[in-house]
Amino acid sequence: MSQSHYEVLGVLPSASQDEIRVAYRMRAREVHPDTATGMRSDSSIQMARVAEAWRVLSDAKLRKAYDSERTGRPAEPLRVAQERVAHVSVARGVFPWRMISLIVVGVIGLVLVLNLLSGPAVPVGPDGLLQAGSCIEVNANQLAVEVDCSGKHSGVVRSLVGFDMTCPSDTQPIRDRQGMGIACVVTG
Numbered sequence: 790m791s792q793s794h795y796e797v798l799g800v801l802p803s804a805s806q807d808e809i810r811v812a813y814r815m816r817a818r819e820v821h822p823d824t825a826t827g828m829r830s831d832s833s834i835q836m837a838r839v840a841e842a843w844r845v846l847s848d849a850k851l852r853k854a855y856d857s858e859r860t861g862r863p864a865e866p867l868r869v870a871q872e873r874v875a876h877v878s879v880a881r882g883v884f885p886w887r888m889i890s891l892i893v894v895g896v897i898g899l900v901l902v903l904n905l906l907s908g909p910a911v912p913v914g915p916d917g918l919l920q921a922g923s924c925i926e927v928n929a930n931q932l933a934v935e936v937d938c939s940g941k942h943s944g945v946v947r948s949l950v951g952f953d954m955t956c957p958s959d960t961q962p963i964r965d966r967q968g969m970g971i972a973c974v975v976t977g
Contacts, residue, residue, distance in 0.1 A: 794842035
C-alpha cells in the first residue's frame with residue numbers, strides 16, 4: 790500500500806499548516822533531484838510525491854476531502870475537490886498594447902492635423918533685451934533701444950561686451966539702454 794500524504798511529509802494528521810509547510814520544505818530539500826545526496830534515480834519520483842502531498846495538504850478544502858476519504862467518512866470525494874480546484878482559472882495581467890498604440894497613433898494624427906490647420910508662426914516683436922542680431926535705434930540719450938527689424942533702424946548688434954571691453958574696429962560701440970553693457974553695432 791502506498792504512503793499517505795502525511796507519511797510522505799513525515800507529519801501527523803493533526804499537524805498545523807505551519808508544521809506541514811516546514812516539513813514540506815525540509816523533505817523537498819532532501820529528495821529534490823538537484824540536491825539529493827547520492828543522486829538517486831528515484832529522487833524525481835519522490836519529489837513528485839512530496840509536491841503532490843504539499844498541494845493537497847496545503848489547501849484546506851483538498852485536505853478536508855483527503856482526510857474524509859482516508860477515514861471513510863462520507864464527504865466530498867477528493868477527486869471532486871481536485872476537479873473543482875482544477876477549474877479555477879487565474880487571470881493574468883495583459884498589457885494593453887493595442888489600446889496604447891491606438892492612443893499614440895491618435896495623438897500623432899492630432900498633432901499633424903493641428904499643424905496643418907494652424908497658420909505660419911507670427912514673428913515675435915522686440916522684447917527690449919539686446920542680443921546679437923537685434924536691430925536697434927539710438928535714442929536722444931545716445932542709448933541703444935531694440936526695435937523691429939522690418940521698420941527704420943540704425944543698425945544691427947553684432948555682439949554685446951562688458952563696460953570694460955572694447956568693440957571690434959568695424960563696429961560702433963553704443964551703450965545698452967538697460968545698462969547691461971555695450972552693444973557693438975554694425976551700421977548701414
